Amino acid sequence: QAVKSGTANYLHFTRSMRDDLKERLDLEDELRAAIRDNQLVLNYQPKVAIHGGEPVGGEALLRWQHPKRGIVPPGVFIPTAEETGLIVPIGEWVLRNAIKQIREWLDAGLPPIQIAVNVSERQFRWGHLPALIDVLLSESGIPPHLLQLEITETILPEDLEGALQQMRWIADRGVALALDDFGTGYSSLSYLRELPLDCLKVDRKFVMDMERDQSTRHIVEAIVAMAQAMDLKVVAEGIETPAQWEILKRLGVEEGQGYLFSRPMPADAFAEFIRHAAKPV
Ligand code: C2E
Ligand code: MG
Numbered sequence: 001q002a003v004k005s006g007t008a009n010y011l012h013f014t015r016s017m018r019d020d021l022k023e024r025l026d027l028e029d030e031l032r033a034a035i036r037d038n039q040l041v042l043n044y045q046p047k048v049a050i051h052g053g054e055p056v057g058g059e060a061l062l063r064w065q066h067p068k069r070g071i072v073p074p075g076v077f078i079p080t081a082e083e084t085g086l087i088v089p090i091g092e093w094v095l096r097n098a099i100k101q102i103r104e105w106l107d108a109g110l111p112p113i114q115i116a117v118n119v120s121e122r123q124f125r126w127g128h129l130p131a132l133i134d135v136l137l138s139e140s141g142i143p144p145h146l147l148q149l150e151i152t153e154t155i156l157p158e159d160l161e162g163a164l165q166q167m168r169w170i171a172d173r174g175v176a177l178a179l180d181d182f183g184t185g186y187s188s189l190s191y192l193r194e195l196p197l198d199c200l201k202v203d204r205k206f207v208m209d210m211e212r213d214q215s216t217r218h219i220v221e222a223i224v225a226m227a228q229a230m231d232l233k234v235v236a237e238g239i240e241t242p243a244q245w246e247i248l249k250r251l252g253v254e255e256g257q258g259y260l261f262s263r264p265m266p267a268d269a270f271a272e273f274i275r276h277a278a279k280p281v
């Protein structure tokens with residue numbers, strides 16, 4: 001009996017492993033097709049000044065317009081893209097298109113604002129990210145400070161020295177760097193100091209818990225104090241309620257992003273949002 005159910009478990013186990021593997025291989029093939037057939041789209045979410053609520057920038061967020069599955073959010077395919085290395089061509093597509101978009105908005109007379117692009121650790125391991133950015137900046141002629149790269153803390157343990165060198169190079173070029181999802185990883189203060197950062201993005205989890213949990217408010221307060229000491233700007237992610245906005249104002253957080261202000265939206269709608277908000281009153 002025990003042997004039987006053991007065998008059944010084993011079969012079940014291998015079968016589900018095989019299914020997982022097949023699913024991943026299918027997803028990998030489909031992702032290759034997505035790059036080739038232009039199924040990737042960028043949405044943009046405004047970043048606002050906490051004090052007055054006016055837009056000061058935006059974040060490019062990747063969407064996959066799948067022919068059968070509809071719009072696939074990045075949480076579903078970025079992990080596979082990272083595992084398979086497809087994030088390198090995908091990341092190149094994202095950078096190229098975000099920079100092209102910045103150029104078009106400048107040409108259309110939109111007030112110049114900084115656009116952030118998320119970058120994966122794999123793109124630093126690739127080794128050619130600084131060169132790619134250099135080429136894209138020269139080709140487009142956009143002011144480098146209109147581009148910001150968002151990196152997560154997980155980049156760092158892999159190849160800290162290699163990634164650091166590339167970040168310094170990119171920062172020297174005038175591109176801004178933000179540490180995304182701050183507070184969820186393992187950054188030590190000593191390496192935070194090593195990174196050529198402009199800004200810390202406080203993870204949504206903290207913003208979510210702030211209202212009901214005083215110790216979370218204290219943590220955010222401490223992050224703001226630390227950021228000030230290190231001359232970094234603080235951006236809060238995932239602001240959904242007026243009460244959260246109030247608390248962030250009180251804590252002295254400079255910028256924020258969240259559904260309260262706007263969801264990520266297609267490029268045209270984003271441009272409208274910026275144009276509208278920037279109109280003199
Ligand atoms: P992230 O960079 O931390 O982006 C913020 C995520 O929070 C976005 O999810 C955004 O839509 C969502 N968000 C913003 N405001 C709110 C809010 O008020 N409430 C809630 N519940 N969510 C909010 P999204 O677009 O699904 O992206 C998820 C993650 O996928 C991103 O997290 C980023 O890590 C990754 N990602 C997105 N685009 C790219 C990309 O082009 N390249 C890479 N490597 N990763 C990307
Ligand atoms: Mg981000």
Ligand code: MG
Binds near residue numbers: 181201237
């Ligand atoms: Mg984040």
Ligand code: MG
Binds near residue numbers: 180181
């Ligand atoms: Mg995230």
